[in-house]
Amino acid sequence: MKYIDTHIDLASACEHWNTCNRIALDSEFMRVDTFYPKLALIQINDGSETYLVDPVRINRAHRGEPREEVWGPLIEVLSNQNVVKVLHSPSEDFDAFYSNLGVVPSPIIDTQWAAAMASIDGIMGYQKLVKQLLDIDLEKGATRSDWLQRPLTDEQIHYAADDVEHLLEITKRLETQLVTQGRWTWLLEDCERMVEDWLIGQEQGYGIERIKKAWMLKPKQLFTLEKLLAWRERRCRTVNKPRGHILNDSLLVDLAMRLPTSTKQLSSIKGIRQPTVRKDGEQIVDIIQRCKESESSQWPERLPRPFNQVAGEWFKDMRDLVQKKAKELDVPPEMVARKKSLEGMLRKAYPNGPIEIPRSLQGWREEVIATPLVEKLKALVN
Template sequence: MTPPEAQPLIIDQNSLLADCCREWLQLPFVAVDTEFVRTETFFPIAGLIQIGDGERAFLIDPLAITDWSPLVTLLQSPNVVKVLHACSEDLEVFQHLCGALPAPLFDTQLAAAYLGMDFSMSYSRLVSSLLGIELPKDETRSDWLQRPLSARQLQYAADDTVHLAQIYQLLAPRLAEAGMTEWLLEDAADLVAAAQVMVEPAQAYRRVKQAWRLKPAELAILQVLCDWRERAARQRDVARNRLVREATLCPLAQRQPDSLQALARFEDMHPRTVRQDGQTILDLIRQGQAVPEAQWPQPLPEPLPADANRLLKTLRKVGQRQADRLGMASEIMLRKKVLEAMVRTGYPCGPYRLPDELTGWRRELMGEELLALANQFASKGESA
């Protein structure tokens, strides 16, 4: 728990936030966490922003602050490392709250994997492993938008950044000694870059899991439906699945109902959706049916066949050997999506090339070996 002499400071005035940010800009790092609510909305609603300076916790009230420019300056300062854990959702919070993302970023979950601890290690497990502290779980699903926040909520939130700073001070020197700090910062920068990219509504259909099963004429309908769903979800600030569940999208494009009664018979089609948007959905289906053949989307890539697993395993061993040599978690060395992207460049007969997804230090470390192995595999006819 936070020691009595370091009780958290609640920041609920613009002037106080500005003063604190000026002080934090002089530090080598700050620990950062967020508490938010995102049950029915498209965008996360920030309930609390926590900052730790290594000695004390500061709790920023997003419901009271109106000028975020000092925090933006801190988040974007190249001289202050921002320490977060498993930060993808936190990045969304900051992007929506103030239009800025933390950089340089040090993700302690990534750092743990780099140092050979479990891949995707939870924050509570990391605190337990490194600090010997068992975190309470009773506040993880609190209502962070209620006011006033309870004493237990405030203590829980404050402890998060106190412990996060302690973890950073343990992991950062070990990472530097292993010569992996720049690698970690490179990976973290990729996370920040990805968080800045919003899905183009016209391309949203490509993310639907079963879309590869559809014919081009059906994909034209799916594209129209997903375009509307993406735009409407953002405009109304509601979760995509509250409009139309993803599992319903492909059946809609395939069966193409032409009445509200037929629409209502779809599994997972909520009656609210039929009432509020049923006619719109029917109109969208007709719009998709009217797309000229020349404008139909191309078929999406099918999942790799089972035969490709032999090549995937061969390539995966390269990453495993390098991870073992460096004492890293093997999952972080070569991601599944990178391996699959490489196999797709030449399967089944080659020649293969390095995919765009293989970047930075991984490309330098393993690129030539992966390429040689893949093309050797093809020349032997093993992937046929």
Template structure:
């Protein structure tokens, strides 16, 4: 650190949390960060919550707080902007801890990309770039569930909250001056919406890599395995890949072992999974084999073929052109999922339509142009 920071205030009583949340509700924004543990558990375990108000840092001890309703009110207040950085995991922490995600949300990593900086700038690099402060990462992997916290942990956590507020004080006005605030808040709201979705076990198989290679009869087995894995991981609070590695799921559905010895020979199958859940896995495979053909899942879409690359490249140029014009990171302008969804609406011969995935400001800004390129009405150099 380049200069001494004010001592943070530790909040470890319900009454103190209620008092400070009432104070923060009067502010235009608060900077929010979390420290958590998530090595082998399904859900993140909150170890600390940091709040910055622009002048001071406050450290909330989740191991000592029992009434989270004041924080819920703050997180949901429409008049207080919540400032976070690269916040997908932080959102999971809040969903688990108190059932809500912070909104409205301003993500400083996203804001940096909106202003033409790198697409996925880490927090330390952004602090160095904008504040010229070198942050130590020594406490990043420390135990945030230990009590008492070390002095180094407290200093590290407080610095995060203080500097996050300083980043917003710089980035917020720049985003506003560029006329990009509404777009940024729209994208941030999408992050919050995604955090609030719970994976349905019955559709978990759709997210398994390489599942598109399987025949419908094999998908029937994969569907049961993936559904069981999702339910058990949540119930046991155990990481999915600790329970059963994803890389084993498609081979299990294809090779369909019928005994523990054959199960243990599946590539990437952990001996622990065989020992603890081998019989359950074999029963799931047998149940999948018994699924009537009429109930087999439909075959999944294959990846787009190589001959789609020319169109994808032309569509990507539309986004690149707008990114240059607006001074934004090009990865932010058009996402891969947007482009592929558009191509799938008409490949190989068209006509193409705008997919539901392309929505909001991107659809309004580029929709007509993308359709013109896709349907051959406009050519890009």
């Protein structure tokens, strides 16, 4: 194992990684009370050697220098289209790399998704997958430890190295099985889409569609909620605090419904933190007041209500079809079609069409499940 804590050693290692067909990749980070994850360690395995890259020490030594100058060689590796990055359940790693280095690893292979696609006992964690495929028991003790402390303990170093030492061998075995099943191209397609969808999500931000009770709001209230959401996102990024530390989703809905016009009214709302009222109360009230004075032409349309009984029965028929196909393929139902995809498809189709195949059900899923769903909906519409 090689421990890298200087910019020079990192650049040298990156020259080598850029010549690899695949590297195993993982990260350790802390995100206890911050909006952005604090990158604490980067693990890489090239098939013969494991490397632990120490961002804490490297950043300390180069404080104030442009990120691209310090981390440019690694950014090049992570974006090198000739080097496949193998990760296990990478969404949180995407957050860590993007927030700290400004890059999302690509192209990737997700071994968690690969194992599920290969019909290996559903969606499973890394330790369980290593045990299942390699019969190796991994320790879990350092999972919740303080990864920003220095020096790292021997237990932390051993745990971190384990996280990448088996990924490439696991991938070889999964690739063999998926090629035999005719699903290897399915996996590559899904992994490419994972990166695309993650980036689209970043661009769209924390939208109103993520708020569970937003459908209950009238247009003016919905307009207010949109403005409060945008303000909270900016505020969280500025102070580097989690969304719930400022205002949680349910409080935002409450504010949009009640439209308080003074900090006194604001402070009386159950659940709101008084430090938030003191620091941000005037801004919140000002946003609400401007929304109350806005023209109706600025207001959005109301969001769709939950499905009625008939549409709910249609949705159940769609879910049953997905369950049946998942059973035939021996994969988790969410791998065939996610609930959100079915809901979006049904919202357009009910009650009289049009019936469209959403982007999430295109590709290999079009033949496997989207076409049968279209036929099912056509029968219901007619």
